[in-house]
Every structure is written in structure tokens, then in C-alpha cells.
Amino acid sequence: MNSVLQVKNLSVAFGFDKNGKPRDGMTPLQVTDRVSFDIHEGEFFALVGESGCGKSVTAMSILRLLPQPSAQIIEGSVNYCPTENAASIDLVKLPLAELQKVRGSEIACIFQEPMQALNPVVTIKKQLLEVFKFCKHSKGGFMSVIREQLVLAGFKDVDRVLNSYPHELSGGMLQRVCIVMALLSKPRLIIADEPTTALDVTVQAQVLAVLKDMAGRTGTAVLLITHNMGIVSQYADRVAVMYAGRIVETGGVRDVIDNPMHPYTQGLLAAIPENHSDMRTMKSIPGSVPHPRDFVKGCRFADRCEKCANASAELREKCMSAQVPPKQKASGSLNHEANCFLI
Ligand SMILES: Nc1ncnc2c1ncn2[C@@H]1O[C@H](COP(=O)(O)OP(=O)(O)OP(=O)(O)O)[C@@H](O)[C@H]1O
Ligand code: SF4
Ligand SMILES: [Mg+2]
Numbered sequence: 192m193n194s195v196l197q198v199k200n201l202s203v204a205f206g207f208d209k210n211g212k213p214r215d216g217m218t219p220l221q222v223t224d225r226v227s228f229d230i231h232e233g234e235f236f237a238l239v240g241e242s243g244c245g246k247s248v249t250a251m252s253i254l255r256l257l258p259q260p261s262a263q264i265i266e267g268s269v270n271y272c273p274t275e276n277a278a279s280i281d282l283v284k285l286p287l288a289e290l291q292k293v294r295g296s297e298i299a300c301i302f303q304e305p306m307q308a309l310n311p312v313v314t315i316k317k318q319l320l321e322v323f324k325f326c327k328h329s330k331g332g333f334m335s336v337i338r339e340q341l342v343l344a345g346f347k348d349v350d351r352v353l354n355s356y357p358h359e360l361s362g363g364m365l366q367r368v369c370i371v372m373a374l375l376s377k378p379r380l381i382i383a384d385e386p387t388t389a390l391d392v393t394v395q396a397q398v399l400a401v402l403k404d405m406a407g408r409t410g411t412a413v414l415l416i417t418h419n420m421g422i423v424s425q426y427a428d429r430v431a432v433m434y435a436g437r438i439v440e441t442g443g444v445r446d447v448i449d450n451p452m453h454p455y456t457q458g459l460l461a462a463i464p465e466n467h468s469d470m471r472t473m474k475s476i477p478g479s480v481p482h483p484r485d486f487v488k489g490c491r492f493a494d495r496c497e498k499c500a501n502a503s504a505e506l507r508e509k510c511m512s513a514q515v516p517p518k519q520k521a522s523g524s525l526n527h528e529a530n531c532f533l534i
Pocket of ligand 1: 205240246247249258482
């Protein structure tokens, strides 16, 4: 299958000045380490991990939306394929004026807080019409396209929504408006960073179902950032599991859920409440994600890893050592792989 996006060995560090030099002579803090994953055309791809793992930094670096000049991509590429069979372009090196044409119209974003993504003093109708000013596919008939999309997003009273200001709609309704807005320009990819975290649990499923359904209709790929393995298992086609700035496991969702290889993935799955009819069997992962200043070169999960704690002194030494565990493929699978000495 063709890739719409190939992220390869992407590393981001914070702490640069406007000349691209370390700020105040301090060593920049590297927060992601050679992150790599592919997103195929039209697929729902999830990037999952606990808070502080580097999910948003990775997502924001795709369109170079990280705070400037502090954050810099110090290594790696983001190859974007604009059309099927076209040569890919490296968004890391693309001149800003060219990148602006990709932002929004070819790769769109949906953020956590819909209220902050919309202008509070402009009606929904005006804000949705605004999209067509920047859209290369626009041919007219904008209002009928908008109405059609709002109906697909589950709105019954479309006129009320169109004439409302953002504060007159609920969080779930606003996020569905943001999904419609993101899809109006028929992007190749949508980056959705925790789009339901700020919403009531009762509407989270509805919003994700709308995103999956509407993106599926237009063949738009989705990069969904989440910390929730339950969401991954329900909606994603493939997943990359991230821990402390590194991808530790990738694969098809069924492979990863049924046969998690990395102890961190196993821990995340054991902590899904829905998997436990008796809450007493639910397990949490002890400890927390280290701050980037405390990142080690060896396995960063070592101090929380039950498998490592119970392993031989030789394996423990290996886990703690300066070598990053090499990527290993699951037996019989071409694209399910993880980095752990136990595999
Ligand atoms: N502007 C910034 N300046 C310095 N460090 C930052 C900045 N933004 C993020 N970081 C650091 O980068 C690391 C990764 O942060 P990131 O926001 O990507 O995590 P995340 O996985 O998205 O977490 P969450 O689930 O809480 O959103 C964290 O240690 C964070 O402190
Ligand atoms: S490499 Fe060692 S510490 Fe890391 S996850 Fe595997 S067993 Fe645990
Ligand atoms: Mg985040």
C-alpha cells in the first residue's frame, strides 16, 4: 500500500535561540529520539503513549508547528506524498511558503480544544466558508457542500448550527464542526491530537465515529494521537506505541492487541478498564514517564519494567546498558515489530 506520510528518524530538541544555537549556552533538551513510522493512504493510524511521551511534539513537527525558535528538528525527515504515485517531498526541508500550501489544505489538524480552534466572535457558517478561500479544490456550491458534510457529521438542525457562534454549541458539537472544517479541503491526511480528551465521555465515541466515518468516505488518512488503548483497539487500523521519546512497538492493531511484544504495550493493555469485569484484576504501570533530562541511552522503560526486574542479572545489565535494544519482528509478521531484548 502507498504511504501518504513517512516519518523517518525524527528527533526534536528544545532550547535553541533565533540563530539556531543553544540558548544561553545550555545543552538543548532532546525530547524525541529517531521516531519512525509510515501512514498508508486512507488508513486510521494511532500514536499512543502516556502523558509526556512526545506524541504532540511528534505530531506538531510534521507540519513544523513547534514553538520557534526554541524547538528544532535536529535529525530526520517527514516525507509527504502529495498524490498517488507522485514523488514525495520532505516537509522538514520544504521552504515555508511551500509548506503553507500543505498546511490545512493537504494535511489538516484537529486539536484537543475545539473552542480554542474556532473564532468565538464569528458564526460557524462564516468560519466554514472561510476554508474555501484556501482550498485548491474549490469550485463553487460551497453552501451545499457544507450542509451535506454537517448532515454526515450527525447534525439534524443544520441551520441552527450554521447561524450559531461557538459558545452556543456543546464541546462535542464543536469538535464535529472542526472535523467538517478539516475535511472541507479534502486533505490527504488529518492529524487529530487527543480530539476527545476535553469532551464528556458520553460524546467521545460519537465524535470518533464521525471522524472515522467521514475520513473513510473521502479516503483521508488519520493520525490519531491518544493515550487510550481502548480507543486504539476500537478505531485504528495500525498503531505505533511511544515511550519516553521513542517508538517501542508498531504493527497492525489486531497483532499488537492480541500479541503485544513490548512490556510497555503489555502494561498499557493491562490497564484498559473495559478489559476487566473485576476492577481488582486491573493493573497500572508503576512509576511515571521520565522527564527528557533524565532520559538514558539504554531502554528507558527499564526502571518500570516488571520483566526486567524479574530477569537474570545478565539481561538486567543489557536493559540498562547504553545500547538501544534493536527492533525485532514478530514471528510470521512483516510489519509488527518492537524494541526489547526479550524478543
Ligand atoms: N514548548 C516546550 N518546551 C520545552 N519542552 C517541551 C515543550 N513542549 C513539550 N515539551 C516536552 O517534550 C516532552 C514531550 O511532550 P509532549 O507534549 O509531546 O507529550 P505528549 O505525549 O503529547 O503528552 P500529553 O499526553 O500530556 O499531551 C515533555 O517532556 C514535555 O515537557
Ligand atoms: S528491553 Fe529490558 S527493560 Fe526494556 S522493555 Fe525489554 S525487558 Fe523491559
Ligand atoms: Mg500531547
